[in-house]
Amino acid sequence: MEGTLLLAKAEVLRIRRNKRYLIFTVALPVMFYLIFASSGNSAYGVGFKAFYMVAMASFGAFSGAFNNNAIRISQERKDGWIRQLRLTSLPANAYVVAKIISSLAITVPSIVIVFLLGRFYGGVHLPIWEWIVLAVAIWFGTLIFAALAVAVGYRFDPDSVQPIAIVIYFFFSIFGGLWFPLSGGLRKFGEFTPTYQIVRISTDVIGHGSTSVGYVIGILVWFAIFLGLAVLAVRATAEAV
Amino acid sequence: MHQYGVARSDQSVTGYGNPTDYDSTTGYGTTHGYGATAGSGPVVSFENVSKYYGSLKAVDGLSLDLRPGETTALLGPNGAGKSTSLDMLLALRKPTSGKITMFGSDPYHAVKSGRVGAMLQSGGLMPEVTVRELVTLVTGLHPRPEPVETTLKRAGIAKFADQRVDKLSGGQTQRVRFALAICGKSELIVLDEPTAAMDVETRRLFWNSMKEEVAEGRTLLFATHYLEEADQAADRILVINRGRLLADGTPAEIKARAGAKRLSFRLDKVDEPFLLGLPGLVNLEVRNDVVQIQTSDSDATLYAVLDAGYRPTEIEVGSLGLEQAFIAITAEDDAANTGAANTGAHAGETI
Numbered sequence: 001m002e003g004t005l006l007l008a009k010a011e012v013l014r015i016r017r018n019k020r021y022l023i024f025t026v027a028l029p030v031m032f033y034l035i036f037a038s039s040g041n042s043a044y045g046v047g048f049k050a051f052y053m054v055a056m057a058s059f060g061a062f063s064g065a066f067n068n069n070a071i072r073i074s075q076e077r078k079d080g081w082i083r084q085l086r087l088t089s090l091p092a093n094a095y096v097v098a099k100i101i102s103s104l105a106i107t108v109p110s111i112v113i114v115f116l117l118g119r120f121y122g123g124v125h126l127p128i129w130e131w132i133v134l135a136v137a138i139w140f141g142t143l144i145f146a147a148l149a150v151a152v153g154y155r156f157d158p159d160s161v162q163p164i165a166i167v168i169y170f171f172f173s174i175f176g177g178l179w180f181p182l183s184g185g186l187r188k189f190g191e192f193t194p195t196y197q198i199v200r201i202s203t204d205v206i207g208h209g210s211t212s213v214g215y216v217i218g219i220l221v222w223f224a225i226f227l228g229l230a231v232l233a234v235r236a237t238a239e240a241v
Numbered sequence: 242m243h244q245y246g247v248a249r250s251d252q253s254v255t256g257y258g259n260p261t262d263y264d265s266t267t268g269y270g271t272t273h274g275y276g277a278t279a280g281s282g283p284v285v286s287f288e289n290v291s292k293y294y295g296s297l298k299a300v301d302g303l304s305l306d307l308r309p310g311e312t313t314a315l316l317g318p319n320g321a322g323k324s325t326s327l328d329m330l331l332a333l334r335k336p337t338s339g340k341i342t343m344f345g346s347d348p349y350h351a352v353k354s355g356r357v358g359a360m361l362q363s364g365g366l367m368p369e370v371t372v373r374e375l376v377t378l379v380t381g382l383h384p385r386p387e388p389v390e391t392t393l394k395r396a397g398i399a400k401f402a403d404q405r406v407d408k409l410s411g412g413q414t415q416r417v418r419f420a421l422a423i424c425g426k427s428e429l430i431v432l433d434e435p436t437a438a439m440d441v442e443t444r445r446l447f448w449n450s451m452k453e454e455v456a457e458g459r460t461l462l463f464a465t466h467y468l469e470e471a472d473q474a475a476d477r478i479l480v481i482n483r484g485r486l487l488a489d490g491t492p493a494e495i496k497a498r499a500g501a502k503r504l505s506f507r508l509d510k511v512d513e514p515f516l517l518g519l520p521g522l523v524n525l526e527v528r529n530d531v532v533q534i535q536t537s538d539s540d541a542t543l544y545a546v547l548d549a550g551y552r553p554t555e556i557e558v559g560s561l562g563l564e565q566a567f568i569a570i571t572a573e574d575d576a577a578n579t580g581a582a583n584t585g586a587h588a589g590e591t592i
Binding site: 013080083 | 331332333352353354355357358359361363364365366367368369370374378379381382383384418421
C-alpha cells in the first residue's frame with residue numbers, strides 16, 4: 001500500500017500542474033456559479049443558489065474524476081507507462097487504485113471552493129452536519145466517476161477515447177441536471193443518472209434533512225456497475241498492456 | 242544441417258563475489274550485493290517455452306539458461322520472438338506451455354521482489370513530472386533502492402534531471418528508461434534494444450555505464466539489432482529466429498559456426514561439384530571465373546583446392562563479421578523452413 005500511495009502522490013503532483021484540471025475541475029464550476037447562480041428562484045424544493053452550489057460541486061467532482069482520468073489512462077496504457085509500472089514491486093492493481101485515490105484528493109479543492117462560494121457569495125446557510133453529508137455524497141460521486149474513467153480508459157484507444165469521453169461528459173452533465181435543473185419528461189429520464197441522484201440526495205438533505213432510499217440505492221448500483229466494467233476492462237488487457 | 246548449439250564447458254565466471262556469501266535460499270548476496278557465482282545455478286531458465294498468439298507461434302520450444310554474472314545478447318530479426326521472450330521473462334505475458342524459472346522462483350515473484358531491473362522498448366514514462374521526480378518515484382518503489390543521485394549520474398541524466406519527462410529527446414528518454422532499470426540493486430538487468438534512438442556518442446556512454454553495472458557482478462540480458470554491440474559487449478550470444486534458438490555461444494564461436502571466413506579467388510576452369518565438396522565449405526558463389534566461398538576453416542579449404550592441382554589466382558582470405566554470421570545462420574534456417582513447407586504440404590508457395 002505504501003508504494004501505491006507514493007504513486008498516488010505523484011499523480012496528484014502531475015494533476016496540479018495540468019491546466020486542463022484547473023479549468024475543468026475548479027475554474028469552470030466557479031465561473032458557472034458566478035454567472036448562473038442567480039438565474040432562478042428555486043429547484044427541487046430548495047433555493048436556486050443552494051441547488052446550483054450542489055450542482056457545481058458535483059460537476060467539478062465529475063469532471064475531475066472522469067475527464068482527467070479517462071483520456072490519461074488510455075494514453076498511458078498506449079505509451080507503456082502501465083507496463084513500466086508492472087516491472088516494479090507494485091501490486092498489479094496499484095495503478096488503478098492510485099488513480100482513484102488521486103481523484104478523491106484532487107476533487108476536494110473544487111468541492112471546498114464551490115461550497116465556500118455558496119456560503120459567502122450565494123448566502124447558503126446550513127447546519128454543519130448537512131455540509132458534511134453533502135460533501136460525502138458528492139465525494140462518493142468522485143469514486144463512481146473514477147471507476148467509469150478506468151472502464152473507458154482501459155477499453156478505448158487514445159484516438160477514440162476523446163470523443164467518447166466528451167459524449168459521456170455531456171450526457172451525464174445535461175441529463176443529470178448539473179448545468180440546469182430538470183423537469184417534465186427530461187427529469188423522468190434523468191432520474192436514472194448517478195449525477196442527478198447525487199444532486200438530489202444533496203438538495204433533499206438541504207430541503208428536509210432526509211433523502212429517498214431510491215437515490216442512495218441508485219448511486220450504489222451505479223458504482224457497482226462502473227466498478228464491474230472497470231474490472232472487466234482491466235482484466236481484458238491484463239496480457240497486452 | 243549444421244548444429245549450431247555450442248556447449249560452453251569451459252565456462253568460467255570470475256570476480257563476481259564470494260560463493261560463501263551467497264545465500265541459496267534467498268539468492269541475495271549478503272555482503273557483495275549481487276554476489277552470485279557460476280556454481281550457484283542459472284539466474285534464468287527457460288524450459289521448452291512456447292507462446293502462441295492464436296495460431297501464430299511467436300516462441301517455439303525455447304530452452305536456455307542464463308548464468309550469473311554473464312552478459313548475454315539476444316539477437317534475431319524482427320518478429321523472431323525476442324520481445325515476446327523478454328515479456329514472458331518479465332511476467333508481462335504467460336507462456337502457452339513450458340516453464341520459466343528466475344532465481345529459483347517464478348518470474349512474477351522475482352520481478353516483485355526487485356531482483357530484476359528492466360528497460361522495455363514499449364515501456365513508457367509518466368509525463369508532466371521532472372526526470373528527478375520520476376526516478377525518485379520508481380526508486381521509492383524498489384525494495385532495495387540505490388541513491389537517486391547515483392542513478393542519475395550512472396545513467397548520464399543528471400544534467401537534465403530537472404527537465405520535464407515529456408520534453409526530452411528520444412535519446413534522453415531512452416536514458417531515463419535505463420535509469421529506471423538500474424535504480425535498485427537488482428541482480429538481473431534486462432534491456433530490450435537499449436540503444437535504439439541513441440546517437441553514436443550516447444551509445445558509447447551508455448555501454449560505458451553498463452559495464453560498471455556488470456562489473457558489480459550483475460547478470461545482463463539485452464536484445465539488440467546492433468550486431469556490433471553484441472560483439473563488443475556480450476560474453477555470449479543467443480541467436481533466435483522463428484521463436485527457436487539457433488545458436489548459442491561466444492561471439493567468436495557464433496562467427497565460426499556460420500562459416501566465418503571468406504575465401505575468394507579466380508579459377509580458369511571452375512568445377513562446381515568439386516568446389517561443393519571442399520572441407521569447411523558453408524556457402525559457394527561462382528560468377529564466371531570468380532569463386533567466393535564462405536568457410537568455417539579457410540586453411541583446410543584452400544589446401545584442398547591446391548592439393549587437387551588447381552592454381553587459383555588473386556587469393557583473398559577475410560573474416561566475416563558477426564553480421565554476416567548472423568545473416569548466414571538465420572538465412573539457412575529460413576531456407577530450411579521454406580523447403581519443408583514446399584515439399585511437405587504442397588503449400589503452393591512460390592519462391
